Amino acid sequence: MPDSATVERTDAELIAAVRGGDTASFEPLLRKYQPRVFATARRYARRESEVEDIVQEVFLKAFYKLDSFRGDAPFEHWLMRLAVRTCYDFLRAHQRNREMSFADVTDEQTDWLDHFAANPADASENAAAARELVEKVLAQLSPAARLVITLLEIEDRSVKEVAALTGWSVPVVKIRAFRARAQMRKCLEKLTRGKYL
Amino acid sequence: MNMAELQKKLFAAARSNPPSDDVPYAFEERILAQLAAKPAFDILAAWNRTLWQAAAPCVAVMLLLGAWTRFAQPTDSSRETLAGDLERSLYLPFDNSTETW
Numbered sequence: 001m002p003d004s005a006t007v008e009r010t011d012a013e014l015i016a017a018v019r020g021g022d023t024a025s026f027e028p029l030l031r032k033y034q035p036r037v038f039a040t041a042r043r044y045a046r047r048e049s050e051v052e053d054i055v056q057e058v059f060l061k062a063f064y065k066l067d068s069f070r071g072d073a074p075f076e077h078w079l080m081r082l083a084v085r086t087c088y089d090f091l092r093a094h095q096r097n098r099e100m101s102f103a104d105v106t107d108e109q110t111d112w113l114d115h116f117a118a119n120p121a122d123a124s125e126n127a128a129a130a131r132e133l134v135e136k137v138l139a140q141l142s143p144a145a146r147l148v149i150t151l152l153e154i155e156d157r158s159v160k161e162v163a164a165l166t167g168w169s170v171p172v173v174k175i176r177a178f179r180a181r182a183q184m185r186k187c188l189e190k191l192t193r194g195k196y197l
Numbered sequence: 198m199n200m201a202e203l204q205k206k207l208f209a210a211a212r213s214n215p216p217s218d219d220v221p222y223a224f225e226e227r228i229l230a231q232l233a234a235k236p237a238f239d240i241l242a243a244w245n246r247t248l249w250q251a252a253a254p255c256v257a258v259m260l261l262l263g264a265w266t267r268f269a270q271p272t273d274s275s276r277e278t279l280a281g282d283l284e285r286s287l288y289l290p291f292d293n294s295t296e297t298w
Contacts, residue, residue: 031225130207131214
């Protein structure tokens with residue numbers, strides 16, 4: 001028979017304990033879910049200090065809003081919704097209106113674009129230059145566009161899942177996704193206009 | 198350059214490079230320290246909760262009063278009194294000014 005101290009408590013038990021005033025019971029929840037929240041925050045913030053601030057805010061909100069968790073869905077879903085909304089608030093608060101031009105593209109990225117222009121099928125998706133380039137382009141998008149592109153295209157989620165995570169309705173997600181793709185294409189056109197168009 | 202194809206390639210590049218899920222050392226302790234430092238009782242949250250809880254009874258009382266005033270049989274005398282009072286109150290300033298001039 002396992003020792004009672006080593007028996008892992010379920011999320012529901014831990015949540016009930018936290019609601020009852022036992023703050024220490026929040027620690028196992030934190031340990032369990034912080035890697036996922038860190039990975040989510042790193043999609044939207046580049047600096048590690050910003051990522052840590054976002055994650056801290058998510059867990060503080062989770063702690064203080066725990067009473068609003070009804071338990072209909074798993075705690076993880078509720079927490080990820082909170083994380084996505086906190087990331088969206090972060091994007092809105094740190095919105096920059098800097099136009100990117102071809103001058104902002106590094107030599108490696110230019111090489112990758114040259115390679116893509118010459119032979120699109122051969123350009124590697126695993127190249128660091130491509131990854132940096134997409135990061136730069138995403139940084140140019142509006143917060144809503146960046147969020148919807150990240151969730152739909154990069155995390156490969158369904159429209160319904162995006163609607164549940166963001167709190168937007170399904171038609172709003174579809175409209176925002178359409179606009180976001182157009183906005184991204186515009187950014188790419190601006191970026192490549194001088195050299196390739 | 199084919200922009201749609203470039204966009205697809207860039208999405209694939211982003212997908213192939215998921216962000217790390219590393220957690221800084223003792224990060225959970227930092228959050229628990231924050232929780233311990235903050236007062237357990239958030240007065241604004243409690244006020245907010247109370248207001249929301251009070252909203253439903255207030256709406257119920259409003260609907261009951263509305264229904265009562267709508268469906269209660271008005272007596273002729275009360276209607277006259279109310280109409281008379283309203284008329285007197287409305288015309289009072291004009292009556293006074295006529296007397297002064």
